[in-house]
Amino acid sequence: MVAMDGLHTAPTMTRPGAHDAGLETMALDGFLASVERRGFRMAELALGHREDALDAVQDAMVAFLAYRERPQAEWPALFFAVLRSRITDRHRRNAVRRRVLAVFGRHDADEEAEDPLARLPDPGAGPDQADERQRAWSALGAALRALPRRQREAFLLRELQGLSVAEAAIAMGCSEGSIKTHLFRAQAALRKHLEDWR
Amino acid sequence: MNRPDPLARARALFEAQAEALEPTTAARLRAARRTALAEAGPRAGAAAPTQRWGWPAAGGLLTAALALLLVAPPLRLPPPEEAAGPAPAVPVATDPAVLAGAGTPPELDEDAAFLLWLGEAPLPPAKPPAPIDLGAPP
Numbered sequence: 001m002v003a004m005d006g007l008h009t010a011p012t013m014t015r016p017g018a019h020d021a022g023l024e025t026m027a028l029d030g031f032l033a034s035v036e037r038r039g040f041r042m043a044e045l046a047l048g049h050r051e052d053a054l055d056a057v058q059d060a061m062v063a064f065l066a067y068r069e070r071p072q073a074e075w076p077a078l079f080f081a082v083l084r085s086r087i088t089d090r091h092r093r094n095a096v097r098r099r100v101l102a103v104f105g106r107h108d109a110d111e112e113a114e115d116p117l118a119r120l121p122d123p124g125a126g127p128d129q130a131d132e133r134q135r136a137w138s139a140l141g142a143a144l145r146a147l148p149r150r151q152r153e154a155f156l157l158r159e160l161q162g163l164s165v166a167e168a169a170i171a172m173g174c175s176e177g178s179i180k181t182h183l184f185r186a187q188a189a190l191r192k193h194l195e196d197w198r
Numbered sequence: 199m200n201r202p203d204p205l206a207r208a209r210a211l212f213e214a215q216a217e218a219l220e221p222t223t224a225a226r227l228r229a230a231r232r233t234a235l236a237e238a239g240p241r242a243g244a245a246a247p248t249q250r251w252g253w254p255a256a257g258g259l260l261t262a263a264l265a266l267l268l269v270a271p272p273l274r275l276p277p278p279e280e281a282a283g284p285a286p287a288v289p290v291a292t293d294p295a296v297l298a299g300a301g302t303p304p305e306l307d308e309d310a311a312f313l314l315w316l317g318e319a320p321l322p323p324a325k326p327p328a329p330i331d332l333g334a335p336p
Contacts, residue, residue, distance in 0.1 A: 025235060028235060028238075029231065029235060032231045032234070032235070033228075033231065036227045036230075036231055037217070037219050037224070037227065038212075038216045040216075040219070040223065040227055041212060041215050041216045041219075045212075050223070054223070054227070054230070057227065057230060058230035058233070058234065061230060061231055061234035062234045062237060062238070065235070065238035068238070133211065133215070136211055137211060137215055140208050140211060140212075159208075160208070160209060160212045187205060190204065190205060190208065191203075191204055191205065194204035194205075194207075194208065195204070197202075197207050197208075
């Protein structure tokens with residue numbers, strides 16, 4: 001299981017009183033800072049589009065803040081529940097857009113419109129290493145997007161985000177048994193898809 | 199050679215990618231977080247998600263109450279006959295002299311002879327109604 005260093009350190013902060021807005025804002029800022037990168041990567045894997053992923057994370061942050069009164073221990077599950085919902089919304093919206101554009105025989109230019117500067121590799125890695133990592137990342141995204149939606153969500157939340165089965169069940173709005181089933185199937189499918197990684 | 203499990207590699211890759219975010223993307227995420235917190239700031243501690251639904255609900259109730267006030271008074275009014283109150287009393291003659299015709303106006307007395315004659319005059323024989331001419335069949 002992946003250690004969730006960033007994710008699980010933030011909720012250990014003491015919950016501020018409702019009247020102490022400054023401390024609460026700090027706690028929220030710390031929590032969102034701890035999940036924003038992982039949330040973005042999850043959205044990027046699921047959507048396959050950087051701009052859509054950024055928008056989904058921003059929407060999720062705004063929507064999550066409606067649940068700020070809930071205990072901090074629930075924040076990770078709530079945040080990823082909101083993010084999952086935003087990702088699903090964007091999936092549907094993109095599917096409709098593609099269908100409409102297909103009717104008119106046009107390409108979705110937005111799919112290709114990526115900021116080249118944003119694709120600069122991590123300066124710490126060598127060019128070959130960065131290139132290989134980018135290829136592996138694309139392959140992982142393609143394999144995940146080939147999965148059924150619920151299997152993909154279970155894998156992203158449980159395996160990559162490191163949520164517990166109970167937290168993943170809350171985030172997906174289903175039973176823990178369903179999470180285990182979806183996860184098992186997703187793992188089997190991904191092992192098959194990513195066989196050449198061995 | 200024992201190669202790593204693809205899923206373990208996927209997890210390691212995810213961790214590495216989450217750490218090594220492009221500077222522009224990291225900056226945009228920071229900006230998004232601050233924007234979200236700034237937008238949510240004025241509501242801090244003021245309204246729980248359930249309380250936020252209170253305003254639309256209160257507005258709806260107020261609108262319904264106003265509509266009820268506008269609609270209810272006409273519904274509560276009695277029908278027009280009742281609204282006009284009891285019908286004006288028609289003078290009914292109770293005086294025996296009036297009932298005996300003593301008070302009959304003279305113009306009615308003049309007509310009495312004509313009416314008497316009209317009642318006794320023989321009626322002309324009734325003619326059967328003329329058959330309707332439908333014309334020749336086509």
